[in-house]
Amino acid sequence: MLLPRFDLVEPESLAAALEALADSAVSSRALAGGTDVVPDLKREYDRRLRFSALPAFRPGPFPERLVSLLRLAGLRGVRRDAAGTTCGPLATMSELAADARLAGALGALADGAASVGSPQVRNRATLGGNLCNARPCADTAPPVVALDAVLVLESRGGTREVPAREFFTGPGQTVLGPGELLTAVRLPPQPGACGSAALKLGVRRAYEIAIVSAAAWVALDGERVRAARVVFGSAAPVPLRVDDAGLAGRVPDEPALRDAARAAAAQTKPIDDFRASAAYRRQASEVLAFRVLERAVARARGAA
Ligand SMILES: Cc1cc2nc3c(=O)[nH]c(=O)nc-3n(C[C@H](O)[C@H](O)[C@H](O)COP(=O)(O)OP(=O)(O)OC[C@H]3O[C@@H](n4cnc5c(N)ncnc54)[C@H](O)[C@@H]3O)c2cc1C
Numbered sequence: 001m002l003l004p005r006f007d008l009v010e011p012e013s014l015a016a017a018l019e020a021l022a023d024s025a026v027s028s029r030a031l032a033g034g035t036d037v038v039p040d041l042k043r044e045y046d047r048r049l050r051f052s053a054l055p056a057f058r059p060g061p062f063p064e065r066l067v068s069l070l071r072l073a074g075l076r077g078v079r080r081d082a083a084g085t086t087c088g089p090l091a092t093m094s095e096l097a098a099d100a101r102l103a104g105a106l107g108a109l110a111d112g113a114a115s116v117g118s119p120q121v122r123n124r125a126t127l128g129g130n131l132c133n134a135r136p137c138a139d140t141a142p143p144v145v146a147l148d149a150v151l152v153l154e155s156r157g158g159t160r161e162v163p164a165r166e167f168f169t170g171p172g173q174t175v176l177g178p179g180e181l182l183t184a185v186r187l188p189p190q191p192g193a194c195g196s197a198a199l200k201l202g203v204r205r206a207y208e209i210a211i212v213s214a215a216a217w218v219a220l221d222g223e224r225v226r227a228a229r230v231v232f233g234s235a236a237p238v239p240l241r242v243d244d245a246g247l248a249g250r251v252p253d254e255p256a257l258r259d260a261a262r263a264a265a266a267q268t269k270p271i272d273d274f275r276a277s278a279a280y281r282r283q284a285s286e287v288l289a290f291r292v293l294e295r296a297v298a299r300a301r302g303a304a
Helices: 014-022 037-051 093-098 104-114 119-124 127-133 141-146 254-265 278-303
Strands: 007-009 028-031 065-068 078-081 084-087 150-155 158-163 168-170 181-187 193-201 212-221 224-233 240-243
Touching (some): 014 065, 014 150, 093 119, 104 141, 104 193, 224 278
Parallel strands (some): 028 065
Antiparallel strands (some): 193 212, 212 224
């Protein structure tokens, strides 16, 4: 498939990138690793070549300019300080999957990143691109919501912070306004015995879009659960978060985790599509929820 013509700008500073995106004279789109943007452009160009003569044809959006973020060193990497752990939106899936600071309590994010595509895709695909693209099957979205992350959004007009659970508004849709960039993903500190995990179900282990996915975060107080969250992907239009699921105060043994998984999966709103039926997705959600809870508890015990 061919690419259409577009301008590429590569700002050296965040201010210059925000300025370029705010220019309403040209339709612009941010470009990170390009693993979603480039296929999108090719698909739309191909669609126009094939179908634009048809009376019912409606063209999709085409940016005239791509604003590359790749020279913005401040948006890279992972930092840890007293306020928690901050991931730059340009952190790649390979970097997140291999980062020892994302083990244990923050393990869900490393699990989600490790499950994306293939090594080549993971070396290129970024956390920011995965979240801002907002596909219901995005592998890092459930972990980020389960970890109660805060997303920092910046535009020429200022900065705002949005809880990850409020960021996604529908398939492919977020609260990002025109000219706004995601500039940081803040993961809160994890005091005490916390653990998290994520898993996805597909028909093969690589190059696979999730039929359904789940992430869990658990905090223990001694032998009992202090707090828990389960988040499903591909089970609703946006990541679906279930707080507690009846686990608080219980010893997280197998019956308790199975009860919680059943309660959490009952809240999913999956659809039938060519990948799976809604009924299968709901059943698989319960199995995945049990497994991620079990893994999160084991990681929390390891941290105790
Ligand atoms: C072969 C293949 C396999 C894949 N497999 C998977 C998979 O298994 N799981 C999965 O979840 N995804 C998968 N993807 C999709 C894709 O790789 C991910 O969504 C990836 O994380 C996107 O990141 P990117 O840096 O390439 O984003 P880009 O393509 O550069 O951008 C994606 C979108 O986000 C916007 N954007 C990027 N950064 C920012 C920012 N900082 N602020 C505001 N907007 C921003 C862009 O404008 C664009 O709309 C796959 C893609 C391919 C091509």
